[in-house]
Amino acid sequence: MALIDLANPTRFVSLAERVLPWLIGATAIAFAVGLQQVYGAPDDYQQGATVKIMFIHVPSAWLSMLCWALMSAAALGTLVWRHPMADVAAKAAAPIGAAFTFLCLVTGSLWGRPMWGTYWVWDARLTSELVLLLMYLGLIALWRTVEDPSRASRAIAVLTLVGAINLPIIKFSVDWWNTLHQPASVFRIGGSTIDPSILVPLLVMALAFTLLFVTLHVAAMHNEILRRRVRTLMLLQAQAAPGSAT
Amino acid sequence: MNLGSHADFIVAAYGVAVLVIALLVGWVVLDRRAQKNKLAQLEAGGMTRRSERAVERTA
Numbered sequence: 001m002a003l004i005d006l007a008n009p010t011r012f013v014s015l016a017e018r019v020l021p022w023l024i025g026a027t028a029i030a031f032a033v034g035l036q037q038v039y040g041a042p043d044d045y046q047q048g049a050t051v052k053i054m055f056i057h058v059p060s061a062w063l064s065m066l067c068w069a070l071m072s073a074a075a076l077g078t079l080v081w082r083h084p085m086a087d088v089a090a091k092a093a094a095p096i097g098a099a100f101t102f103l104c105l106v107t108g109s110l111w112g113r114p115m116w117g118t119y120w121v122w123d124a125r126l127t128s129e130l131v132l133l134l135m136y137l138g139l140i141a142l143w144r145t146v147e148d149p150s151r152a153s154r155a156i157a158v159l160t161l162v163g164a165i166n167l168p169i170i171k172f173s174v175d176w177w178n179t180l181h182q183p184a185s186v187f188r189i190g191g192s193t194i195d196p197s198i199l200v201p202l203l204v205m206a207l208a209f210t211l212l213f214v215t216l217h218v219a220a221m222h223n224e225i226l227r228r229r230v231r232t233l234m235l236l237q238a239q240a241a242p243g244s245a246t
Numbered sequence: 247m248n249l250g251s252h253a254d255f256i257v258a259a260y261g262v263a264v265l266v267i268a269l270l271v272g273w274v275v276l277d278r279r280a281q282k283n284k285l286a287q288l289e290a291g292g293m294t295r296r297s298e299r300a301v302e303r304t305a
Contacts, residue, residue: 039247049250053259060263096270103266110259114252212267219274226281233288240293 007085009225016222023215030208037201044198053111055202058186059209060104064132065167067097067213071139072164075157085221087153088228090160091143092220096213098136105129116180124173125181128166135163149228 034055044051071093077086108126109119120126139156146152174183185193192199249256 043250048252049248049256050252052249052256056259056263095273099266099270103263106262107259110255110262114255216270216274219278223274223277223281226278226285230281230284230288233285233293237288237291237293 027211034205034208041201055205057107059206060100064101075160078157092224101133123179124177128170
């Protein structure tokens with residue numbers, strides 16, 4: 001099957017129903033392996049056992065940004081090619097992105113209290129991540145405000161692309177400003193500063209979270225296509241009803 | 247596994263993660279069920295999509 005075939009909603013639904021059981025299985029295996037590695041990972045020499053929070057905090061943070069990047073790519077698909085699957089992808093991704101951003105903020109806060117002595121500080125990294133959560137919530141509210149998804153999609157696509165400016169701000173905030181949050185320690189010039197005994201479980205958990213995101217996104221896209229079919233049929237039913245204006 | 251003096255924070259972080267993931271999975275599963283039920287009700291009432299009517303005509 002060519003990639004372009006996936007752009008057909010009917011074909012996507014059929015493919016999603018075949019692929020989802022495999023994705024669920026792969027996600028479960030990745031989490032089983034990841035959690036087993038987390039269990040066996042040593043404590044950090046400075047942070048002690050609280051380093052275990054990193055195994056859920058860092059993948060959540062990565063996914064919070066990856067999800068917005070995906071929505072930005074979908075926004076281009078909506079604005080440039082006006083493809084209906086593009087705004088299906090964006091709409092389905094927004095609640096998942098919001099959930100991972102929320103998880104990133106909460107786990108970061110629970111990690112910060114024992115390590116920094118505070119749950120929250122208005123530094124650039126934390127504030128820009130909070131702004132990302134507010135942007136997700138704004139988009140979800142906008143999707144719910146406009147009843148016709150095709151009318152909502154173009155306005156939301158523009159807002160999504162404008163919001164993408166926050167991604168480099170989040171990423172480089174720790175370099176541009178003096179923050180309490182530590183600088184990048186996994187993907188950085190000169191290699192990771194994390195010992196392999198902690199880095200490997202982190203990467204396995206990141207893979208598990210990414211598989212979870214893909215599974216949830218495919219399932220949510222499938223649901224969104226069904227929702228649009230329901231809406232179309234309800235409109236047809238209303239038009240066919242006796243006394244209808246048309 | 248000894249989680250040390252900050253065990254409460256570690257357990258709370260993993261607890262929140264489990265809760266958020268469970269809510270996401272629940273949302274997807276319940277939404278799927280709701281949309282499939284609505285679609286089945288509409289189709290049982292004789293409503294079909296244009297593409298499906300075209301297939302029925304050519305059959």
